[in-house]
């Protein structure tokens with residue numbers, strides 16, 4: 001017996017679904033926007049999302065640090081769209097989920113135009129939250145779903161569409177902890193950030209982005225997810241990205257000295273990109289808003305990282321020390337208890353297994369093969 005929704009019990013079976021539901025147009029697609037999808041993490045996320053035939057993926061990117069090359073295998077695919085768009089401008093499209101990654105991540109690039117970086121973090125996140133609000137990032141049907149209903153498809157498929165959970169995920173950062181006085185960092189730590197320093201366009205920008213996410217959640221009921229990402233590495237990083245793993249690997253391949261910034265005892269924890277993408281998707285699909293640390297708790301000094309790269313990639317290469325930049329955090333290691341308990345997630349790829357995978361990609365792109 002089926003209820004018609006007005007508390008009257010009907011003995012009639014539910015109507016047959018329209019024969020059109022098997023047509024492509026009626027597939028139960030989840031339309032997912034990935035901002036910053038032409039970048040390093042974003043393009044790996046797109047690869048994973050596109051594996052699911054029920055997903056349509058739209059990338060919005062201004063190509064500041066990203067490139068169409070990272071998405072070349074999807075360009076022209078019927079379930080994929082690429083838009084040249086700067087998130088500091090509003091975007092009017094219909095989507096069910098938003099992975100909001102757009103923001104330069106390497107210190108060299110985010111410090112290059114700090115005013116633009118903070119605008120990207122603040123205005124960009126406001127715009128994406130506005131989009132989430134307009135398209136109904138709540139446990140209600142989205143505009144897309146409403147459209148299906150207007151067409152009169154009242155079969156089991158449309159019921160499924162009602163259950164689509166619209167939401168927005170922000171890729172925040174371990175930099176919200178600043179130069180942390182608590183070690184390892186768990187999500188309850190409020191951080192130690194210089195609000196007027198050269199890194200603050202990024203650190204404070206991401207902190208405001210987190211604030212906006214929670215204010216939209218509390219005030220407008222928007223379904224939010226916040227990931228605090230720790231240093232991530234892997235294939236497709238820009239060769240001249242400037243971050244430490246890509247620098248050391250490119251230097252080792254080119255026979256140039258590995259430039260350890262002083263003092264060299266500062267630590268970081270490095271997460272391989274496939275683990276990261278997996279963690280982000282679990283967070284999006286799970287029931288917890290976060291913030292949740294996603295990172296690999298293996299902790300290395302920069303000197304240890306250089307030694308590892310030397311041993312694995314080029315035992316002949318020199319290691320030198322060079323000046324550092326202001327406000328460089330002295331230690332960083334995620335406490336991932338929350339990710340383990342709430343998402344059932346933990347990283348699988350160890351640094352010594354991930355570095356050779358990245359080396360292979362860098363050698364291909366640089367056209368330098370391994371010496372015999």
Ligand SMILES: NC(=O)c1ccc[n+]([C@@H]2O[C@H](COP(=O)([O-])OP(=O)(O)OC[C@H]3O[C@@H](n4cnc5c(N)ncnc54)[C@H](O)[C@@H]3O)[C@@H](O)[C@H]2O)c1
Nearest residue numbers: 036038039040041062063064065066086087103105231232
């Ligand atoms: N990789 C890491 O170690 C790391 C650590 C913490 C947080 N994150 C966060 O993850 C996200 C992705 O980082 P990534 O390493 O892939 O960096 P990335 O620089 O490779 O990718 C960022 C992408 O955003 C795009 N972008 C930048 N500004 C934009 C704007 N105003 N409008 C539209 N697109 C814009 C870039 O062109 C690029 O494609 C960023 O939000 C970053 O803050 C990364």
Ligand SMILES: O=c1ccn([C@@H]2O[C@H](COP(=O)(O)OP(=O)(O)O[C@H]3OC[C@@H](O)[C@H](O)[C@H]3O)[C@@H](O)[C@H]2O)c(=O)[nH]1
Nearest residue numbers: 105106107173175231243244247259260261266302328
């Ligand atoms: O050539 C280099 C580059 C960097 N470093 C050192 O390596 C450490 C890591 O520097 P990176 O530039 O890779 O990145 P950071 O850890 O400072 O910031 C990073 O982590 C948090 C993310 O949000 C940022 O997006 C990301 O850039 C720093 O201590 C830096 O001084 C070197 O020793 N040599």
